Amino acid sequence: MNKNRDNNMQHTKQFYIVTFLLSLLLIACHSNSQQASARTSKSNFKGTPITTPPMPLVYDTMAPQNREIIAQLDKFYAAQVRAGFNGNVLIGYKGHIIYERAYGYSNRERKIPLGPNSSCQLASVTKTFTGAAILYLHQHKHLDIDQPVTAYIKDFPYPNITLRMLLDHRSGLPDYTKWVPNYNSDQRTPIYNDEMLRLMTKNRPHLEFKADTRFTYCNTNYAVLAKVIEVVTEMKYSDFMTQYIFQPLGMMHTFVYDPAKGLPGDAAISYRYNWVREPDMFADGVYGDKGIYSTPEDMYRWDQSFYRNTLLNPETIDLAYGPCSFERPGVKNYGLGWRMLCFPNGNKVIYHNGWWHGNNTSFYRLIKDNFTIVVLGNKFNKSIYRHAGAICNIVRGTSADGTTDGEE
Numbered sequence: 001m002n003k004n005r006d007n008n009m010q011h012t013k014q015f016y017i018v019t020f021l022l023s024l025l026l027i028a029c030h031s032n033s034q035q036a037s038a039r040t041s042k043s044n045f046k047g048t049p050i051t052t053p054p055m056p057l058v059y060d061t062m063a064p065q066n067r068e069i070i071a072q073l074d075k076f077y078a079a080q081v082r083a084g085f086n087g088n089v090l091i092g093y094k095g096h097i098i099y100e101r102a103y104g105y106s107n108r109e110r111k112i113p114l115g116p117n118s119s120c121q122l123a124s125v126t127k128t129f130t131g132a133a134i135l136y137l138h139q140h141k142h143l144d145i146d147q148p149v150t151a152y153i154k155d156f157p158y159p160n161i162t163l164r165m166l167l168d169h170r171s172g173l174p175d176y177t178k179w180v181p182n183y184n185s186d187q188r189t190p191i192y193n194d195e196m197l198r199l200m201t202k203n204r205p206h207l208e209f210k211a212d213t214r215f216t217y218c219n220t221n222y223a224v225l226a227k228v229i230e231v232v233t234e235m236k237y238s239d240f241m242t243q244y245i246f247q248p249l250g251m252m253h254t255f256v257y258d259p260a261k262g263l264p265g266d267a268a269i270s271y272r273y274n275w276v277r278e279p280d281m282f283a284d285g286v287y288g289d290k291g292i293y294s295t296p297e298d299m300y301r302w303d304q305s306f307y308r309n310t311l312l313n314p315e316t317i318d319l320a321y322g323p324c325s326f327e328r329p330g331v332k333n334y335g336l337g338w339r340m341l342c343f344p345n346g347n348k349v350i351y352h353n354g355w356w357h358g359n360n361t362s363f364y365r366l367i368k369d370n371f372t373i374v375v376l377g378n379k380f381n382k383s384i385y386r387h388a389g390a391i392c393n394i395v396r397g398t399s400a401d402g403t404t405d406g407e408e
Contacts, residue, residue: 045142045233049243052310054250055301060096072394073099084273087377087384088114090296091391094370097300106268108275119253119293120268120376123354125363126292129241130222131167131320131337132312133229139316143232152228157204160211163228166221167336168324172207173220177283179205190259190285193227215325215334219289226288237287249305251298257291259284267293268378270358278357290356296374303365303372321350332405339405353385360384
């Protein structure tokens with residue numbers, strides 16, 4: 001009987017030991033599964049902002065040939081001011097600033113003049129930043145521009161549209177500035193990208209054409225891309241742009257506008273042609289297609305970063321500068337975030353214009369000569385789009401026919 005009792009006690013002891021070991025194993029597995037789940041729930045984005053020192057601005061205004069150019073440009077802009085121009089101008093040539101002027105008011109009511117640090121709404125020139133941010137993430141393999149949007153925004157209602165089709169405006173998406181009012185009766189209160197996408201998902205507005213069959217410029221494309229940036233990085237668009245582009249490049253007067261926060265005191269007010277302020281409306285909260293404020297000097301830092309491959313490597317820049325649409329003959333085309341004029345001799349003009357409310361902007365880059373023209377206006381004036389042609393004539397002394405474009 002004692003022997004049976006000893007056997008029972010031995011079996012009991014073994015049972016508790018096995019049970020204890022199994023419990024430890026289950027706890028360990030549960031802990032590991034929780035850790036694995038936590039890891040997979042987080043973004044894979046582990047980018048490190050570039051640490052290259054910001055480019056110092058270099059001026060070359062004293063050379064005799066440049067002094068003559070400056071005199072002619074001053075004469076040209078005196079005439080433009082008489083015709084109603086109000087804005088900032090910067091011209092760079094061969095990596096040097098040869099002309100910089102501010103004309104008129106940042107805030108007319110308070111008689112605050114425009115200055116080199118007066119940030120202006122870039123309007124659609126914002127797309128050059130959104131496009132570059134997407135290409136930066138593509139370059140570092142955080143996303144793939146040939147993947148469908150649904151790979152990043154799960155409930156996006158158009159499964160056949162890729163990120164590349166958004167970048168080159170071949171998606172067929174309708175412009176949100178036109179269809180949102182059909183589903184949102186309040187056209188005064190700004191909405192943001194999430195609300196725009198919610199309305200798109202709920203109402204599924206009709207595509208204008210089958211994806212990737214033709215080019216049509218559309219603001220919705222870049223508003224969606226801004227959301228993709230947020231999903232991939234798990235950062236707000238404004239935070240990503242500030243930490244990964246603006247600050248590393250030394251663009252200290254560049255920011256993404258948020259109507260809930262309003263404008264800082266040194267930002268330029270948007271005016272109609274008759275000096276009436278342009279109020280915010282429903283589309284002013286949507287960003288990525290517009291919404292970035294900057295200065296000519298910061299835009300020159302942005303421009304020069306492409307020559308130095310500071311943010312994007314040469315292969316990615318070539319991708320951005322490659323024309324994507326060939327349905328229509330002619331030199332005009334669109335790449336990935338840039339308009340362009342592609343000439344038979346191989347020369348390219350890489351540029352983007354912008355227009356939002358009273359802001360007309362023009363950003364021209366004649367890359368063969370490292371020749372840059374930045375014009376930022378905050379009082380409605382479509383003649384701004386013709387400035388680049390006249391400036392080319394003055395600076396290079398040759399005709400600029402066909403090297404500029406008036407499209408936003």
